[in-house]
Amino acid sequence: MWKVWRFLALILPLSCPLCGENLPDRRRFPLCRECFESLRRKDATARCILCGVRITLTRSTVCLSCMKDPPPLESIHVYADFSGTLREAIRLMKFSRNRMISRSLAELLSDLSLPPVEAIVPVPLGKGRLAERGFCQSYQIARHLSRRFHAPVIDDLLVRSRETAPQSLLPRKERIRNVRGAFRLNSRYEREIPLTVLLVDDVMTTGATIYESARTLKKAGVRTVHALVLARADIS
Numbered sequence: 001m002w003k004v005w006r007f008l009a010l011i012l013p014l015s016c017p018l019c020g021e022n023l024p025d026r027r028r029f030p031l032c033r034e035c036f037e038s039l040r041r042k043d044a045t046a047r048c049i050l051c052g053v054r055i056t057l058t059r060s061t062v063c064l065s066c067m068k069d070p071p072p073l074e075s076i077h078v079y080a081d082f083s084g085t086l087r088e089a090i091r092l093m094k095f096s097r098n099r100m101i102s103r104s105l106a107e108l109l110s111d112l113s114l115p116p117v118e119a120i121v122p123v124p125l126g127k128g129r130l131a132e133r134g135f136c137q138s139y140q141i142a143r144h145l146s147r148r149f150h151a152p153v154i155d156d157l158l159v160r161s162r163e164t165a166p167q168s169l170l171p172r173k174e175r176i177r178n179v180r181g182a183f184r185l186n187s188r189y190e191r192e193i194p195l196t197v198l199l200v201d202d203v204m205t206t207g208a209t210i211y212e213s214a215r216t217l218k219k220a221g222v223r224t225v226h227a228l229v230l231a232r233a234d235i236s
């Protein structure tokens, strides 16, 4: 039934793409109120400030694995877990290339308190996948955040130096190898590298892609890298 609704919602112009409810003003409100509210996190979970994993020892802000082997960034901000309605909405955004949904999703992030940065940088999609999908969801989210946090988006600061296999098809260890050296700094910016950057992505799983992006930025001279992800998925 859910699938039927989703299909209908994509072809019917005036309905909420998540539940099929009628929407009188879809241009301004791409999701119905109820679905939008259900995307909102109920409370902020205590998470490791470096990898976003949930932590139970509330006295510490860093998890044990990051204490042993800290990732190459200053902080990571995770909005919520990749589950429930949020997961549906993110999938729908990718699947239907729905820019309106990306606006709603970015709106959720506007309540976060983020450190000031000089530039917002979306984690780049591979050329192949960008052409296939014609839509870069991390760029869409970054663009909306730019207005809220008053920092420009530099969507070509990082470029892919080679194509990689889709991370979702690989086990954890291979994901790290798969993206090693996959990015480089665009030579256009060599003389004007922003010193503080906010990396943006929609979903984080192992963090391999975000960490490799951060590592590349730091090698190129960026001093401080923060990251923001809409949702964090857990894989073992």
Ligand SMILES: [Zn+2]
Pocket (backbone or CB within 6 Å): 016, 017, 018, 019, 020, 021, 031, 032, 033, 034, 035, 036
């Ligand atoms: Zn709805």
Ligand SMILES: [Zn+2]
Pocket (backbone or CB within 6 Å): 048, 049, 050, 051, 052, 053, 062, 063, 064, 065, 066, 067
């Ligand atoms: Zn951690």
